[in-house]
Amino acid sequence: MNRVTNTTNDAAAPSSSGDGAQGWSPDSWKTKLAAQQVRYPDRDAVERAVRKLEGFPPLVTSGEIEHLRELVASAQRGERFWLQGGDCAESLDDCRAEPIANKLKILLQMSRVLVHGMKNPVIRVGRFAGQYAKPRSKPTETRDGVELPSYFGDLVNRPEFTEEARNPDPHMMVRGYQHAAVTLNFIRSLIDGGFADLHHPEHWDLGFLDHAALRPESREQYRKMATELADALTFMEALGDTTVDEMGRVDFFTSHEALNLLYENAQTRSVPRRDGYYNLTTHFPWIGERTRALDGAHVEYTRGIRNPVGVKIGPNTTPEELNATIDALNPGNESGKLVLITRLGAKHAEAAAPTLIEAVARTDKKVLWISDPMHGNTRSTQDGTKTRSFEDILAEREAFIDAHKKAGTHLGGVHFELTGEDVTECTGGATGLDDAGLSANYQSPCDPRLNYAQALEMAFVLADKLK
Numbered sequence: 001m002n003r004v005t006n007t008t009n010d011a012a013a014p015s016s017s018g019d020g021a022q023g024w025s026p027d028s029w030k031t032k033l034a035a036q037q038v039r040y041p042d043r044d045a046v047e048r049a050v051r052k053l054e055g056f057p058p059l060v061t062s063g064e065i066e067h068l069r070e071l072v073a074s075a076q077r078g079e080r081f082w083l084q085g086g087d088c089a090e091s092l093d094d095c096r097a098e099p100i101a102n103k104l105k106i107l108l109q110m111s112r113v114l115v116h117g118m119k120n121p122v123i124r125v126g127r128f129a130g131q132y133a134k135p136r137s138k139p140t141e142t143r144d145g146v147e148l149p150s151y152f153g154d155l156v157n158r159p160e161f162t163e164e165a166r167n168p169d170p171h172m173m174v175r176g177y178q179h180a181a182v183t184l185n186f187i188r189s190l191i192d193g194g195f196a197d198l199h200h201p202e203h204w205d206l207g208f209l210d211h212a213a214l215r216p217e218s219r220e221q222y223r224k225m226a227t228e229l230a231d232a233l234t235f236m237e238a239l240g241d242t243t244v245d246e247m248g249r250v251d252f253f254t255s256h257e258a259l260n261l262l263y264e265n266a267q268t269r270s271v272p273r274r275d276g277y278y279n280l281t282t283h284f285p286w287i288g289e290r291t292r293a294l295d296g297a298h299v300e301y302t303r304g305i306r307n308p309v310g311v312k313i314g315p316n317t318t319p320e321e322l323n324a325t326i327d328a329l330n331p332g333n334e335s336g337k338l339v340l341i342t343r344l345g346a347k348h349a350e351a352a353a354p355t356l357i358e359a360v361a362r363t364d365k366k367v368l369w370i371s372d373p374m375h376g377n378t379r380s381t382q383d384g385t386k387t388r389s390f391e392d393i394l395a396e397r398e399a400f401i402d403a404h405k406k407a408g409t410h411l412g413g414v415h416f417e418l419t420g421e422d423v424t425e426c427t428g429g430a431t432g433l434d435d436a437g438l439s440a441n442y443q444s445p446c447d448p449r450l451n452y453a454q455a456l457e458m459a460f461v462l463a464d465k466l467k
Helices: 043-055 062-076 097-118 171-192 216-238 244-248 261-266 297-302 319-329 346-361 390-407 435-440 452-466
Strands: 081-086 122-127 140-143 146-149 253-257 268-270 277-279 284-287 309-313 338-342 368-371 378-380 386-389 413-417
Touching (some): 043 171, 062 081, 062 368, 081 097, 097 171, 097 452, 171 261, 261 268, 261 297, 284 297, 297 319, 319 338, 338 346, 346 390, 386 390, 413 452
Parallel strands (some): 081 122, 081 413, 122 253, 253 284, 284 309, 338 368
Antiparallel strands (some): 140 146
């Protein structure tokens, strides 16, 4: 995101009407039923928070969003690969230098593995700087006979099981914006300062090469690959084809689930010298399996913005429903607009993936297929701890790759919940972690994430499968 030069004034005021998709305006979603809608007890406080958000400057620019659309269109043609990852739900308390840098590092390291193995450019997208909202299966939670609102992420309330923490607070939207701005500023500074310079692989190290859980062959493979990439860049630069800044640095984009539409709408703007409206809280918003009703508020909102948008697709989705969803979210069948994110589960992927892929392959619809092998594979241990198996994640992803090969199409990307920390939340992989070891360092307030050793191993296996 640091390399885009944008001359458009994106500080234009938000508007309540416009010429987006047919019959669409930034406020038209308000006429629809909003799934996962938060019930705030103080409506006046909601209005104050929304007005505050409307007055803030944008977090991202329309120029960056248009650049990402071009890259998505390239990936739809098979010329690039999409890598997206980060926390299930960001915590405001983790808006600190080390956690942010570690998440950025592991994604950059994974992208390096994929570039080296696939010989294809990678679009790097973080679940950063705004992933503060979380859908829930139930609006309330009961513990020891006490019923309180569920934790919907730090954009809404707090995870502690107390009445004060769980009461939805509209000012959390303002705090979420402020923490997103700080996170974005730090990421931009890191990248502008050469943090992701491919000429200096030592800047990307996370101490993981000496981690006991990392297999020796992976450790040596990464060292060899880092040296080869740095040497290749130096050689190309010596030929005079390009410069260090052009080849050595990377683009990086942010994403989050567009769950709380009050927050998203407050920063939805038209800008001078560009057509349409942009959600300027993020480069890439997506809607989930629980919020993609064709007649719902979230589909209505996302269909009209210029951002590329994603939609989660589950194993029970029918071909007819899938094609109707595509038509609703991308009525003009524009390149670079729509990303389909499948979350099928390992036990359903082999049967469901071919049906969904072939339903779209028979049309001329322009989509980017991304596999999210995390959300369909969540299970609970005997003591109630939520976890995911590395082997299940791998099995779903590979089933999806195989289904694309048989259909003559291609997997365009992957979407992981991961962290750069040494957490113990997912079992399996080279770490050898089992259910009994999850309590050693389980930190996620919502869903389990791959730790950095598991994430890097996943990248190596993926690169080997796709090369």
